Every structure is written in C-alpha cells, then in structure tokens.
Amino acid sequence: MTGTRRAAKGVRQPAAHLPIARVYVDVALAHLDRTFDYQVPEQFAADAVPGCRVRVRFAGQLVDGYLMERAAESDHVGKLAFLDRVVSAEPVVAPEIASLARAVADRYAGSMVDVLRLAIPPRHAKVEAEQPAETPDVAPFPENGERTGWSSYPRGESFVEAVAGGRQPRAIWQAPPGADWPARLAELAAVAAGAGKGAVLVVPDHRDVDRLHAACTALLGAEAVVALSAGLGPAKRYRRWLAVRRGAAKVVVGTRAAMFAPVADPGLFVVWDDGDDLHAEPRAPYPHVRDVLVQRAHLSGAALLVAGFARTAEAQLLVDSGWAHAIAADRAAVRAAAPRVTAIGETDAQLARDEAARSARLPSVAFEAARQSLRDGAPVLVQVPRRGYVPALACGQCRAAARCRRCAGPLGLPRAARGSETQPAACRWCGHGEPAFRCAECGSRRIRAVVVGAGRTAEELGRAFAGATVRTSGRDEVLATVPATPDLVVCTPGAEPVAEGGYGAALLLDGWASLGRADLRAAEETLRRWMTAAALVRPGSAGGRVVVIAESVLAPVQALVRWDPVWHATQELAGRTELGFPPAVRMATVDGTPTALATLLADLELPDGAEVLGPVPLGEVDMDGNAERERALIRATRRQGRQLATALAAAQARRTARKDPESIRVQLDPLDLI
Structure with missing residues (x-):
C-alpha cells in the first residue's frame, strides 16, 4: 500500500536503479502523443513497474498516465519532475498490448492514449486487492486427435493442426447454413489452450457471447474461460479482465472491447461475423475488430480466423492477396444444408386469395410457406428491416416525403394507444402530432406508408394467422431463443x-428498403442480414423454406438463392476496386466546420497521387441557416495507407499545438462514407 501514498515534497531522492520513467500522459491532445520522462522517487522504485498506472504533474495539473518503461538516463536536458505517485503496482499494460496500441494508433491516425482508453478498463481498487486465482491446467484437446467438426472442411483439419503446433495459420471460414459455429470455434479455442496458448474470440453481441461461452466452458471448464462484454458491471468486468491479465484464464470470449484482451502467449484470434457494424468502435480512433486482430496476429505470430455465414469485401481481399486461405464446405454439402430459397419481386408478387393474407401484405408463396411451417409445428421467422410501427410516411398522391410543419422532420405513425383504433401521424423529431396533413408539394391530404415497421407487421400477421402466437424481438426486448x-x-x-x-x-420482407439505402455497403450488409436469418432455417430436405421479397435479378438475391456469398464478395470487391473505394484503397473522412476543414486541408502533406474529394455539406445547419459541418474524403492507395495516416496525425498535432478552437473528426476506412 505504500506505493499508493504520495511522497513528501522536499525529501525525494531518485531511485538508485533505472531512475527514469517514460510515461504516456492521459491528455487528449494530438501533439502530446509521445512519452514524457519523469524521475522515479526511491520510495516508489519497487512499485513503479512497466505497465502500471501513475499520477504525474503535467502543465501544472495532476493527470493520469501509464508508465511504459524504466531507463537509466534521459535525453531531456532540463530538470525532470518526479512521479507524483504510483496509483497501483499492477502492470495493466502488457508489452504485447503496448505494441498493439501503438500500431493501431498509427494505422488510424490516432493517439496512443486514445487506444489505451479502449484497451484498459477503469481501475477497481477492491477487486485489484483480491487474491489472484490459480491458473488452471488445460489438457490437450482432443486427446485422440479426432476433430470431427473441422475434418469435413477442405483445409479445415490442416488449420487445426497448425493451431495445435503453435504456427501462424490465417484463414477465412465460410460457415455453411445451419453450422454449429459456437462448437467449431470452441474446438479451436480448446486446441490453442491445450497447446499452452491463449485464445481471443470476438463476437458482435452479448447473445453470441453467451452461446460461445457456453460452448467453450463445456470443453475447457468454467475456470479457463472468461466472458467480457459491456453489460458487466465495473467490478465484475475488472475482475475478469485481471484474471486474463494475470494468466488465470487462457480463453477470452467477448464483444468489441475484447479485441484488446491481454491473454498470455496468444496463439489464436477469431472474429465472428466481421461485417456486423457492432465490430466498429464508435470512439476515437475508431478501430475495427477485424483490422485490429489482423494487426495483432501479425505482431504476435498467432493464428487468425475470420468467420461468418456471409463474407465481406475486406475478408475477400485477404484471400485474394494470399494473406489468408479460405475454409469452406464443398458445394454438395452446402446444397444439402441450405434451405430452399425463393425470391419474389414486389411488383410481380401475387397476393393470396384470402383476406387474411391480403391484410398481411404477403405474396401467396410466402403465405403458403408460413402456413405450412405452422402446420408442421415449426416456428416462422419474419425479418423486417425497420423497427417501430409505421416509421416513414409519404404523400399518397405525389409520393413526396411527409414532413412536419413545425420543424420539417419526418412524419411517422406511432402505435395506437391501448383501447384506441387510430393514432394521428406525428413528427419523429419534435413529437408534435399532425392530424390535418397537407402535402407541401401538391396539396393532397392523402398519406401512405413508405415502409412498415416490425410492430405493424406483427399486428398484420396476427390477424392473418389467427390462433398463432406472435413474438417480437427487437430493440425493446431481444429474444435469445x-x-x-x-x-x-x-x-x-x-x-x-x-x-x-x-x-x-x-x-425476409421489404428487401427494397435495405437494398435502396444510400450506402456503399448496402448490398453487402443486406445479404449478410439475410444469410444470418436464413442460416437459422432447417435444410430444404427437412422442409425449410426462405422467401425473400426482392427482385430475383439483383446480385444479393442471386447470392442468397445459390448460397454463394464468395461470389458476391468477389463481385463487390471488383466493383469497389474499379471505382476506387475501400478496401481496394485507403480512404479517410474528415468532418468539421468549413473554416476548420479548409485550414486542415491546406496544411495537409498528402502522399503523391492522393486525392481529395469534396468537401460537401453534411446537411447540418445552424440557427442562421449556414452549414455547420462539412465532410471531405481523402483517397490513397493501400501502399500509401501508412503515409496517409501519418499525414493526418501530423496535421491534427499541428492544430492542437496551435490551440485551434474548432474540432475536426478524422476516420480512416469508416463503414459509412456517405
């Protein structure tokens, strides 16, 4: 406990051994992204270990920091201040995580401290003082050498053997429909743990964490597996994180933040469903789980597996470049496991003859598929792309978007209150009702639904399939099973x-609503959502049916019908390469006020051939009607990616050094470009 007490001023003496501490101060200014040297007082010599938390005086204020290393001497010619105190002697920043944080910061034009905030959870002193758990013994798995789950895939068994041998295999696993992916990933984690290596498995949300954690626990026992997710309280999360840092757990299963889990001697990194936007960190420097684990596997020499039912263009680029190999079932096995998929274009759909089906706005094929499933005693999954009741309305005559007279916000139809049959349209921004709508374009008073939400769909299906129980799963309540x-x-x-x-x-309803979004990844994301849902359906040989309401000539629909996400990812990557979009190039978005953006672009030292697109307004205006923020896109080749990140970081550092008052947001390879 002496290490947490502040040393008395006037009696400090430098430590006899390695008296210099190099510290990253927790100050969010780009030009301070480096270590600063401090003297280590003798009374802190034992506690001031590399990786520990410290408090230092910086620019006249006491701030937090991380002690990265001890040195015998400093290059600083002036007088050095002493460490104010050692907050804890616990080395929370492992050397591997420090190297990774620096690499991630450099790749995304961020700062080391920003990445450490993502990687290191807040301290909980009571938990830190608890007795460390013992490291469990993990037997090799499986002992007889049989790995039936992976032996059915070409290259699957060789990948498992490479993980068991401590080598550095890298693969993209195309999971077939109906695959028990938690069991397969748990087998890989058990193989790595049995070889004395650590494993980090990252999934999109807590429901996936629960499934994968249960599968890993069944093979390795509860003591060897730790689950990390945002839903844990501060004490529980820090206790589990410390168990990993101290080597008491070999396998980590978690959501986005687990990509930085400090497992000892890592041998395997896995990301499941890398196209899910939950894998993109919303805080600076905005890293993506897939890219961080690619960096981490490269730095640590560990195996990497990117897995999912669908395939992203980024994963396809890893295969095309030869950096990773593909693991997929043969076409015969995929056809045997896949449900029967039927595509119905909305313009050509024939509604069922009975009124119940007509009220449910389902084509007859979809209605018959649902009714047959219910007759067979099996549940029916209905995927609707929008939540709410009727989230978007338009003029019934000219189809112009229906907007509020007060704030110009979009009008929607809220769910009717209990006991009432109707509810007037209301603004989704200010909440005011609009009982007497009049179109600003043509003057019509008629109104129509642009898209129907999950709530309204559930009501319509309840009327169409009388006697069937209707369950909903969405933002308010997400069902696990x-x-x-x-x-x-x-x-x-x-x-x-x-x-x-x-x-x-x-x-799969309203395909046009998903495919018609103004988004570079609209087709890829829509196919990923469809395949995630379709993978939960029984095989076609067992009567499983999937009906997608979208035109059959579209590439995502064709990929779903044939269950060929690799073909779609190849087409998507080829199109982006031709047009010059990520991942074929490195691209940055820079958002700021017009003045701040112009200043940064003028000060930016871009690599030769880099291209600036824009800036263009983001649609945000101030009280005077002037554009508040604009966006510029900066495009460079993949070989120039590091130069682009360095140039952006340097420009940000010059801005903060000048104390420019307006903020600038820089993101490299963001999911949303427009």
Missing part, C-alpha cells in the same frame, strides 16, 4: 433468436 412451437417470430435484423430444431420458414 424461442421454443419449437408453431409461432410467428417478428424481428429486426440482428435480433433473430435461435429456434430449437430450426425454423420451418423465414420471410
């Missing part, structure tokens, strides 16, 4: 519960 009963399960993308024995049918 549903029983094998003849129910209708209406959900939004990403909230699909797992059905016992699989769904008998899946209806």
